[in-house]
Amino acid sequence: MLLAVFSDIHGNRQAFETCLKIARAKGAKRFVLLGDFVGYGADPEWVVDTAMELVAQGAVAVRGNHDQAINSTAETMNAEAQIAIEWTRGRLDTAQRRFLAELPMQVEEDGRLFVHAEASHPQRWHYVRSTLDAAKSLIATRAHVTFCGHIHRPALYSMSVTAKMTSFVPKTDVPVQLLRGRQWLAVLGSVGQPRDGDPSAAFALFDTESCQITYCRAPYDVATAAGRIRDNGLPSWLAERLSQGC
């Protein structure tokens, strides 16, 4: 079965819609949402509603730090993110807020672990920036493949049976077989706010039979997404960075 994995949608309707359309066209049968549905973007209601529908149809969804911040003032964030979170709180209704509050921190099924950030302490929201971070995450689980997001830059790490690490920046559209003899950590790029220099939306497809992962990019209507951020009075840098992909 082909899984489509999305992370860090951040209220960007245009990006998420495009990714969903492409993933369905490529034959994705099941969806995995790795958290951070809201924050930064100007369409949190639509994104959360869509996530709720997908979950009702069997999708997996986990919680991100921005989702947690909607219901908790304890989360600390930078100024722009904080402004966006406060604006988002005012936009979501009770059902939407409850959906975010009840999201699990992680989900494991069939040797696959889905989590928003580094998996050794998911609630600490650590980034996976290096092989060292990846090693911490992989040692904490027995799962064959861990999928996470949070850092908004795609990467693929592996750990051999002798705990040797490899790191790799995946090439778009080139399937990589995640060999069963080692553990893998697939870090996804962001759907709604890519930060690796490529403004197109990032997601991944995973074939559960062949164990192949394919990192994908979807060019989308950045101008509309950025315009919506400006029109809603959110910080203008949040609009600008969408077109720069940083």
Added chain:
Amino acid sequence: MPKPLVKSGAEIDGYTIGECVHAGGMATLWTVTHPGIDVPLLMKIPRVSEGEDPAAIVSFEMEMMILPRLAGPHVPACFGTGDFARQAYVVIERIPGATLYKRLPELPLPYDEARQLVARIATALADLHRQNVIHHDIKPSSIMARESGEVVLIDYGLSHHNHLPDLLQEEFRLPYGTAPYMAPERLLGVRDDARSDLFSLGVLLYFFTTGERPFGEGETLRAMRRRLWRDPHPPRKLRPDYPPWLQEVVLRCLEIEPVWRYPTASQLAFDLAHPDQVRLTARSERLKRDSLGVVWRRRFNQGAMAPRAKSDVAVQIASSPILAVALDTAEGAPELNEALRVTTERILATLPSARLACVNVLKLNRIAIDRTLDEQGSNKHIDRLVALRHWATPLKLDESRLSAHVLEAVDPAAAILEFAEANQVDHVIIGARQNSFRRTLLGSVSAKVASEATCTVTVVRPPRMAGDAGGPEAGEG
């Protein structure tokens, strides 16, 4: 890990195991058969039991990832893989015959035989590099040949694929590979430079033409590291009759700094195919190794070699293409030849490692017997070579990047196409004759080249003059 299921007569995923044909340090090879596949097959099984070298597993994983992605005549076709969860294996086409290792007792080979052999290996390597793979273990026992003559490169356990995770990246504290053939940068942990394979091929060429390995057989790290600063004895010192062009090629492959080697395997194959066009430098004359002063400077100035930018096989190949410009020096209009030069200059300006082959076709008569001398008695072939070089002079290209070729043929378009194919040309630049009577009569050479070539073709026309007819016929190539 489960016990190996492999023994004669057993069946794995539809493959029936035959006999064990090879038991190496890292893997065993078995003949297998499968209903519906009628080529001879080999199953390669890694040694994974207790006490075996863990490198065997990692290099086998690399092969499992790389082999199914390779295609073409220069690699063994891959039919299937099985992973470590049950029984790890790869099933590949069995290439008949022996590896080049079998030929070691015949060394040194005659120069021309070695030249042709290594040219074929370079062609195979170029094809592999175009598939984003660096072999990293080029040596006689990794090289076989098909009955049709094409070289097949085997054993991808140490290879690097530019689009896949490199599992060997951090696996070993020491560089892993075959010591006598290993490029110096490999000792510094560099695994993404395709020119490492050209160094190994240079070692092989040196060995096959002199009978000696340029860096000996030392397996210790200390012995291997010496090649970071110590150059080998020039082949001419070992064999006084060693052709200067061959020494030029060998020592260029064996340059310590990758940037001084050939930029691509295709360019090496090109020089081996045209030994008379190899530009000779001081390398070709050398009779002894570098002075101790030079060696000491290299040894204690390693900072210069230290950090290097990550390199990308595809980018490296794309920046070092072989261009061929087809020129009609005899009949061609001066404006067209000028336009061709302007276009060529623009393309070369962006590609500092490209090489340019200037090609002219000396048209043979279909019926009459051709004379090599013209009416005035001068040699037509040499005249044309001079004209080609004269045309290229304003481009101010280094001689090592330029060559001139006069092809003799009845059909000029076919000759250009054949030249492009045989020399792995990446881009043909050709002029379109405007409104000529000959073109109407004979059909257009550029149109045939443009439609039938397997590489990029740029068709050049002189700038349109005011008052020129702008109709579709006028511009047709």
